[in-house]
Amino acid sequence: MTTRSETQTTLDHLLTEIEHRNPAQPEFHQAAHEVLETLAPVVAARPEYAEPGLIERLVEPERQVMFRVPWQDDQGRVRVNRGFRVEFNSALGPYKGGLRFHPSVNLGVIKFLGFEQIFKNALTGLGIGGGKGGSDFDPHGRSDAEVMRFCQAFMTELYRHIGEHTDVPAGDIGVGGREIGYLFGQYRRITNRWEAGVLTGKGQGWGGSLIRPEATGYGNVLFAAAMLRERGEDLQGQTAVVSGSGNVAIYTIEKLTALGANAVTCSDSSGYVVDEKGIDLDLLKQIKEVERGRVDAYAERRGASARFVPGGRVWEVPADLALPSATQNELDENDAATLIRNGVKAVSEGANMPTTPEAVHLLQQAGVAFGPGKAANAGGVAVSALEMAQNHARTSWTAARVEEELADIMTSIHTTCHETAERYGTPGDYVTGANIAGFERVADAMLAQGVI
Ligand code: NDP
Numbered sequence: 044m045t046t047r048s049e050t051q052t053t054l055d056h057l058l059t060e061i062e063h064r065n066p067a068q069p070e071f072h073q074a075a076h077e078v079l080e081t082l083a084p085v086v087a088a089r090p091e092y093a094e095p096g097l098i099e100r101l102v103e104p105e106r107q108v109m110f111r112v113p114w115q116d117d118q119g120r121v122r123v124n125r126g127f128r129v130e131f132n133s134a135l136g137p138y139k140g141g142l143r144f145h146p147s148v149n150l151g152v153i154k155f156l157g158f159e160q161i162f163k164n165a166l167t168g169l170g171i172g173g174g175k176g177g178s179d180f181d182p183h184g185r186s187d188a189e190v191m192r193f194c195q196a197f198m199t200e201l202y203r204h205i206g207e208h209t210d211v212p213a214g215d216i217g218v219g220g221r222e223i224g225y226l227f228g229q230y231r232r233i234t235n236r237w238e239a240g241v242l243t244g245k246g247q248g249w250g251g252s253l254i255r256p257e258a259t260g261y262g263n264v265l266f267a268a269a270m271l272r273e274r275g276e277d278l279q280g281q282t283a284v285v286s287g288s289g290n291v292a293i294y295t296i297e298k299l300t301a302l303g304a305n306a307v308t309c310s311d312s313s314g315y316v317v318d319e320k321g322i323d324l325d326l327l328k329q330i331k332e333v334e335r336g337r338v339d340a341y342a343e344r345r346g347a348s349a350r351f352v353p354g355g356r357v358w359e360v361p362a363d364l365a366l367p368s369a370t371q372n373e374l375d376e377n378d379a380a381t382l383i384r385n386g387v388k389a390v391s392e393g394a395n396m397p398t399t400p401e402a403v404h405l406l407q408q409a410g411v412a413f414g415p416g417k418a419a420n421a422g423g424v425a426v427s428a429l430e431m432a433q434n435h436a437r438t439s440w441t442a443a444r445v446e447e448e449l450a451d452i453m454t455s456i457h458t459t460c461h462e463t464a465e466r467y468g469t470p471g472d473y474v475t476g477a478n479i480a481g482f483e484r485v486a487d488a489m490l491a492q493g494v495i
Contacts, residue, residue, distance in 0.1 A: 045093060051083040054098070061102055068151025070371060074158045074396060075102055081475040082482055084467040092486055100489065101482075104157060106130040108204055109150065112178060114196040117186055126197050128176035128204055128212070131157040134488035137208055138174030139164055139424060141215030144193075144222065146181045153177055155371070156215070159395055160424070162481030163417040166456050169428040174210055176201070182217045194225035201226075202233050207240030207434070213427050214244045216370065219290055220256070239434035243427035252430035254445040255423075260294025260368070260393060261446070262422015262453045263414075264302065267364060267391035269457035270412040270473070276388070279303035284362040285322075286310045287369030288331050288338050291393040291420065295366050296322050308357040310369065311338045315357045318342075318349035361385035368393035376401040383409045392416035403474065418460050418477040425452045 045053075061075050079098070086092045112124040127150060130138040140160040143153070153175050161173030180193055204210060214223055223244045230241055239250035247253065254261070268278050281304045285292050288309040296306040305321045316322075316338045323345060330336045330344075342351035358365060358378035365387055367374050371394065374382075379402035382390065390406055391414035392398060398406070398413075406413050426449055433439050456477075463483075464476030 045087055045090075047083045047087045050087040050093065051080075053093075054079045054083060054086070057098060057102070065151070065154070068154060070155035070396070071151045071158065073400065074155040077396070077400060077474070078158070078162065078478045078482070081478040084469075084475075085479045085483065088467075091490060092482075094490070096494065097486060097489060100494075101132065101161070101485065102158070104129045104131045104154065105133060106204075107150070107154075110200040112180070112193065112196045112200070114189075114193045116189055124178050124180040124193070124197075126176070126178045126200060127153045128201060128210070129153045129157040129174060130204070130210055131173045131175070132161045132485060132489075133172035134485055134492060135165055136170035136172050137206075138210040139171035139213070139427065140173055140175040141177075141213045142218045142222075142226075143175070143177035143215040144180045144182050144217030145177070146179050148177045148179045152371075156395055159417050161485055162478060163421045164424055165481040165484040166418055166459065166477060167421050167425040167428065167452055168455060169425060171211075171424065171428050174212075175215075176212055177215065177218070180217075182222070187221070190222065191225045194222055195229040198226050198229035199233065202230050205230075205241055207238050207431070211240065211427070211431060212242055213424070214290065216289065220244065220246055220251075240431045243430040245430070250430075250434055252426060252433055252445060253440065253442040254449060255426045255430055256290060257294040257297065258426035258445075258449055259291045259420050259423030260296070261298045262425070262449055263291070263295055263366060263368070263391050263393040263419045264298035265422070265450055265453040266414050266419040266457055267366065267389055268302065269454060270389050270391065270414055273461065273471075274388070274412065277303075278364075281305070281363040281388075282307055282361070283364040283366060284308045284357045284360050285366045285368055285393075286315070286357045286373060286397070287367075287394065288327060289369070291423075292368040293324065293328060293331065295368050295393050296327070297324055299364075299366075300324065304364065307362070308360050309338060309341070310357050313337050313339060314351060314353040315355050316342050316345075316349055316351050317357075317360050318345060320348040358382055363388050365390045366393050367397035369397065370394055371396040372399050374398045374402050376405055378402060379405040382406070383411065387411055390414070391419045393420050395420065407472065407474075412471070413473060415474045415477050417481065418456050418473060421456055422449050422453055425449060
């Protein structure tokens with residue numbers, strides 16, 4: 044039997060090797076560190092997990108596809124972007140994970156997201172493996188026709204790698220209902236198949252699930268509420284800061300408001316808005332979902348209660364709860380210190396890896412309840428899997444049924460993380476709980492299925 048510290052030494056060697064074998068992928072290194080630094084207790088306790096090659100296989104994607112995406116802009120000029128799909132692990136089911144269209148996308152970013160996705164998907168308890176994809180295409184400022192041509196060009200290569208039993212993409216940053224529509228249309232045209240289960244996040248009239256757009260934000264608020272319940276509190280009357288103003292942020296604000304909290308901020312890459320009366324969601328949706336505008340327009344139209352802070356970060360606004368819902372590494376050590384100084388009680392990640400490792404450490408040290416994205420934002424992919432189930436049965440469920448299932452899944456994820464952390468001697472540490480519980484499920488399936 045190896046000790047925890049011997050096991051940690053082995054895992055540290057592996058982390059060094061990961062850095063050498065995957066140069067210039069800092070986000071992937073960060074995600075691998077975050078998981079492998081918490082696994083020593085379970086690997087030391089269960090010798091089968093120390094089997095040579097198991098964790099080495101887990102950190103190596105099963106398949107990585109990179110491809111050229113040529114398309115024409117409205118002036119007839121040919122543009123060339125790069126497309127990615129990383130099929131990380133299919134031990135539990137078809138690869139499942141979103142597509143991100145953002146200029147910052149590169150292979151390392153997609154690998155970090157795909158790696159996180161393995162454990163997140165395992166935590167849902169559903170039969171889905173982990174994958175992620177996207178492109179360095181920037182949809183901001185592009186016409187609908189340009190976005191359509193880009194999506195068609197992207198799918199013209201991607202279609203060979205995906206399928207309802209193989210790999211099922213969905214949305215992420217820069218990919219919402221409009222993009223999924225164009226992608227699905229091109230898949231149908233090329234394959235001549237009505238294969239609804241090949242993509243999730245579809246429109247409601249053609250195979251989409253009710254509550255899928257809301258699921259990530261709603262699920263994160265339910266996770267935050269469960270963390271607060273552990274401390275004998277609820278959401279009623281709490282002030283919340285939310286970053287981002289896209290899909291996840293909007294439905295986070297909607298659920299917070301419905302449960303009696305006051306969400307006072309939103310942001311985009313230009314800065315943030317603080318609205319002491321609480322964010323007016325109709326106005327925000329109009330600006331972001333209909334007009335595809337910037338958040339400063341919100342402050343201009345809202346009146347005296349709101350102001351726009353160019354270039355600022357929402358974390359400087361005093362609040363009981365913080366729900367980062369924009370992008371990776373958006374909440375650093377200084378932000379964490381500010382939140383703690385202002386008395387924050389819980390931080391729950393709607394985005395993927397928004398909190399830097401130093402900030403996570405600081406928050407946990409200060410006794411702040413911290414919900415890591417792979418647990419807290421798993422509601423989105425969970426409802427995607429429910430969309431696949433509805434597609435398979437050629438049926439559609441009511442909003443009430445989907446929401447009930449989402450609530451059950453989020454409660455179960457919270458309980459699993461909480462109990463696993465206790466079992467391994469780190470009570471209240473949801474990071475360790477989520478990593479170990481996700482790892483156990485995937486590792487057991489990989490061991491049962493042999494060396495592949
Ligand atoms: P959207 O594209 O709908 O919205 C993203 C928001 O974040 C926008 O307000 C955007 O502002 C802002 N943002 C993005 N990148 C940056 C950046 N580099 N700096 C500052 N602001 C930025 O994406 P989603 O809401 O779907 O995704 C948000 C996060 O949630 C991501 O981390 C994603 O991986 C995660 N997530 C999403 C799920 C989903 O179901 N959609 C599921 C689970 C996690 P701007 O327009 O100015 O760029």
